[in-house]
Amino acid sequence: MTRGRIRAKLRRSQLYTFACLRPHVNETEGSVQGCPRVIYCNQPHMHKKRPLKYCTNYISTTKYNFFSYFPKALFEQFNRVANIYFLIAALLSVTPLSPFSPVSMLLPLAIVVGVSMAKEALEDWRRFMQDKEVNARKVSVHVGNGVFSYKPWEKIQVGDIVKVEKDQFFPADLLFLSSSYEDGICYVETMNLDGETNLKVKRAMEATSPLNEDEAFKEFTGTVKCENPNPSLYTFVGNIEYDRELYAIDPSQILLRDSKLRNTAHVYGSVIFTGHDSKVMQNATTSPSKRSGIEKKMDKIIFILFAILVLISLISSIGFAVKINYQTPQWWYLKPKETDVYFNPVKPLVPGLAHLVTALILYGYLIPISLYVSIEIVKFLQAIFINQDISMYDDESGIPAQARTSNLNEELGQVDTILSDKTGTLTCNQMDFLKCSVAGTAYGVSPSEVELAAAKQMAIDLEEQNREIANAKHKNSGSEIELETVITSNDGNDFKRRIKGFNFEDSRLMDGNWLKEPNVDTLLLFFRILAICHTAIPELNEETGNLTYEAESPDEAAFLVAAREFGFEFYRRTQSSVFIRERYPPKGQPVEREFKILNLLDFTSKRKRMSVIVRDEDGQILLLCKGADSIIFDRLSKNGRMYEEATTKHLNEYGEAGLRTLALAYKQLDESEYSAWNSEFQKAKSSIGADREATLEHVSDMMEKDLILVGATAVEDKLQKGVPQCIDKLAQAGLKIWVLTGDKMETAINIGFACSLLRQGMKQICITALNSDSVGKAAKEAVKDNILMQITNASQMIKLERDPHAAYALIIEGKTLAYALEDDMKHHFLGLAVECASVICCRVSPKQKALVTRLVKEGTGKTTLAIGDGANDVGMIQEADIGIGISGVEGMQAVMASDFSIAQFRFLERLLVVHGHWCYKRIAQMVIIKDFPT
């Protein structure tokens, strides 16, 4: 509890300059209309009766229940045209019109329908078990008199006060009342909602944030009036009446179901939307049923067969009627004078029609019902083969591959375009501190995966050359050995080190050796920037005694781990200070230092940098800054550019090695200079109005200039095992691979290089929007025209290219993509994209992922495959012809929505190239063989 207490006292909001902007509450009155939902907080008994009785928190994603299963599943089955046809045929075969006994029609139909229905039932049962698990999760609920006790999620009612603890999911949509932090801040991870892995800050209302103890809820009541349930994740309209005052609620005070509480010991919230009313459930889409190409083609063939059948029956019944009319009266042995429905020489039309029906049934074998049965069985067996494949079993996680629907097996062999997510699919979402450049000297010898892959490729190339060119044997073998040593040294490393987030290796800096380096002062500064300039919180792991860091991004955590390994351990943060334990091995004894944080200008995607202003123990004021290299280089002072040239060179090298880079810089401040700026800053901070953000940014901008460059860091976004090789092989097999990622362009390009999606010789076509800030129709048009021009230019360039081996890579950014996906542009865009060997879309939203998938699917008419691991990929997975979920660390949403699930990206190769190929070939052969007799 002690740790919790320390943190509880932190007023974390002061850390943030930008993230915690507080809109001032002055529009409290008159928002009652449009807010029909009334919630009495902490008075769940009020919600027991109508009209305030809202739906329970019990969720059900099943299609059927016990009673509705039979009629509903039957209805589903007979939605298929083939089944309807067979049913009618079977029914007719019971009538005397039938030329043979009804059993031969009814039995296969019963088997087909029965098997499919059993499959449906099994799948629904799985869904039911999953729902049951979710509904039975426990959460602490206020039961009265300040006592909280655990209840399963399904028992939660609107109006309940719940207490959610760290790393728990929110059981329903909550109104955020207070947290363990005094100022009512909490961090949530919304991975399941939008796929972003970074933490988001939420804040409670000032009025309720003091309620951060269990006892405080003894007397608490409030009345919330808000909008009706809707699927919009980022809006909320409502207000709360508390202590006879009315406060407006904004979306940042709403904690959404299925997001996760992070970095915060606990929060209190009042339940607003439960169960199917919650925003995430409102967002759920029913998965469309997918059908494979063969099945579609078979439908066509069967339609043709049916047409032939009708034709044959028609001809034969016309012939029958004619013959009956003209000949049979002479056929005395038929007793033509005693007529009935089926035989009437006088009125040939009636028996003609009756014969039509008979003929339809008789020649019904032209439509092979047994083919459907056989296909179902074969596909089921193929799914077992996929599930049982030992080469697609991941030993580390213990998860085998799984064919969740068997009707797309053969489609795997037909894939043309793969659309892949990045984080969690290609990469592990784990950053390793790999290299750095300080004072113009590059440190860090361990190679990145890109370098390894390149070295391997070169080694193979050289081997081939060796075989061909015997003369150059001597020369090449030398370099080959060199390359191999690089590889083996790395292999050896895997055994000894395993510090998460740290893969740095250089004896010049490790174990305190940096003290012997020539530019000790710069190095010291470098390490301090790493240790101080961040927003993370240290956390003591009670089992191991090690510190772990809870950071907003994995990069930051990697920096802190690196700093710790270098001897600068960040171990404590208070409201105003950062504490660092510095170890200089010669002395042995760590020195604890306190840095007073005066200001923190936090990171936003627009600023692309963050800085802290600290006062060290000597009273000196420093501005420490880290950020994207281009941004930092623009802000260097004249005498701060000493290392610029060398650092730029290193940064380029790192970039080519597929690493994420950041530049570090600092600046010393006079007391007077600082206080002058600070007063202005405080003024801006407390100002009210729309331009507050702009002023704040302007003021920050003033401070973050004339910096002195210290160095740069290179962090490796670790790729999953075997990804480059897999992508390489898939590319060789002629598949196109598109990467759709929420990351920024630079990262995406780095990863592109890392997983051999982009190669050095490739020509990159970057399409970016001009100035995304401008609003208004005219500006929009201009942006659009510009993008169109870029696209047409690029297309022209590709057309004019003479070199047949030239490969192009298209890189496009989310905002640009939004324009490019508009109806009038999308075909130009697609035309360009299909010409390129690889396509990377960065900064795309889940919706855009689905849209891009649809564009590719419908635009090219070829089979698309989407692979992803997070809830943000669900749209894409459902949209694509085949959806594959990575069943790894993240939630199960992607897997649940997918058609196949595998544990690692690299298994995709075997799934597509081996299983897909085999399944397709076998099914096709079987259809031909089965169709032949008919």
Added chain:
Amino acid sequence: MMNSNAASSSTANPDAAGSPDPPAPRRSSKRPKYSKFTQQELPACKPILTPKWVILTFLVVGIAFVPIGITSLLASRDVVEIVDRYETDCIPVANRTDKVAFIQSNASKTCTRQITVTKHMKRPVYVYYQLDNFYQNHRRYVKSRNDEQLKKRSKTSETSQCEPEDTTPDGKPIVPCGLIAWSLFNDTYTFSRNKRQLTVNKNGIAWKSDRDHKFGKEVFPSNFQNGTLIGGAHLDESIPLSKQEDLIVWMRTAALPTFRKLYGKIEVDLEENDIIDVILENNYNTYSFSGKKKLVLSTTSWLGGKNDFLGIAYLTVGGLCFFLALSFTIVYLATWRSFLPVMEQKSRRALSKFLEPE
């Protein structure tokens, strides 16, 4: 309350630090078991169509088929078959304008025919009647019988399916019921050679299984051909159905409108140029639907009756195979040098793919 909070946050902690190892037993249970079948590593083989194989196969087929064709053709040639069409000739010239009226009248329909034996006929000589344009396969006709009634005495009144020939107007069941039985062929033939009668053996002309299992020994005809419209032959009510072999033969309906049915066997050899006198009762009405009637005498070979088609088909296929083998050999000899490496490579690749799936 505070305590529970502390406890839960501390238990939550190790999870946050990330314990990568799930419990071991669960892990091993999910691992697919290795077997050659589930890993699809069973050995497999597949013919690779190299020129040598193809030529060899065609040769073998050709070698096998041509002799078979020749022998069956010879066997078919050995069969002696005499066909005598009589439906028009057996009507007196005066009545030929209205044949139907004649056949439905009570006039004597006895008719004499002379058949010359063209070639020595070894016994047994089979006697067939051949009808033409008679649709025994009509649905209404085929269905019009009741197998239960034919089989069991207890089911005598079982006449479903037999419409329109199920019961007599006063409701008594007809045995055997149905159109097929009702339209039983009733022409009769008597053969004599040099004024000496040739006996026609009518035993064992029907299938044994039909006699033993399909037509009951205790089922006797009753109410048969009692109606106003007489279809075909009458049956002796004292003989059980299983002995009425003409009926049994007739009720095994023909699939095509032209068909032969066995009438009987002549158990003596017929010499060449023998003249056989046939006295026939031309009772059966095929004139309504202008059907032909033929009397057929035929011997059999080991292959059955006269049938040239089988031998010709064998010879054609065999010849074609020889031709293909020959032409392939020529093509192969002309070009084998150029496409040998391609084949080798292809077959090796195909082999390796099947033996060692990746």
